[in-house]
Amino acid sequence: MKIICIGRNYADHALELNNPAPSQPVIFLKPETALLEDDRPFPIPEWSDEIHYEIELVVRIHREGKDIPSHEAHLYYDEVSVGIDFTARDVQSKLKAQNHPWERAKAFDCSAAVGRFLKLEELDRPIGDLHFQLVKNGGIAQDGHTENMLFPVADIIAEISTFMTLKPGDLIFTGTPAGVGPVSSGDLLEGRLEDQLLFRVAIQ
Numbered sequence: 001m002k003i004i005c006i007g008r009n010y011a012d013h014a015l016e017l018n019n020p021a022p023s024q025p026v027i028f029l030k031p032e033t034a035l036l037e038d039d040r041p042f043p044i045p046e047w048s049d050e051i052h053y054e055i056e057l058v059v060r061i062h063r064e065g066k067d068i069p070s071h072e073a074h075l076y077y078d079e080v081s082v083g084i085d086f087t088a089r090d091v092q093s094k095l096k097a098q099n100h101p102w103e104r105a106k107a108f109d110c111s112a113a114v115g116r117f118l119k120l121e122e123l124d125r126p127i128g129d130l131h132f133q134l135v136k137n138g139g140i141a142q143d144g145h146t147e148n149m150l151f152p153v154a155d156i157i158a159e160i161s162t163f164m165t166l167k168p169g170d171l172i173f174t175g176t177p178a179g180v181g182p183v184s185s186g187d188l189l190e191g192r193l194e195d196q197l198l199f200r201v202a203i204q
């Protein structure tokens, strides 16, 4: 499986990092070894002094597809969750300054936390009308709504599948809203989608 991530998909987050809103989706990958599931703790890597949380809606692909038109994208997933795109912001800033790829800052082990998946039919709401929150040590750190995506899920799937075959089990991290910030050892991060708690990750 692969993890495909979308950068700068919410205008308020692009702004907080002084990035322009993109004219097409910003796409990057994380490897399978980045997965952090089942509420396992997140170990802060030794080589970074600034790990940020980014909560994101995560879509799980359940059918193989290539060149998927936007209007058929909904046929390729039936489960969603929330996850954290852990980012070594200090490393990413240096890479950006050198126009280098982001993998060192984004694709490291345990950098893709994902919660329990929910069937969309269970949620009984369209994917473009979902509310999600990151709670840090009991306080709301990020509060997002999928209606504010610059590129909605259907467009993301269409775009990715023009050049990369999507396969069952692939995960798409759909971008983070404003409010990203650093984590410290001892923090507790919780992810909520609508009224459900889907993950709880302790920072080590």
Ligand code: ZN
Binding pocket: 005, 006, 007, 054, 056, 085, 173, 175, 176
């Ligand atoms: Zn992200």
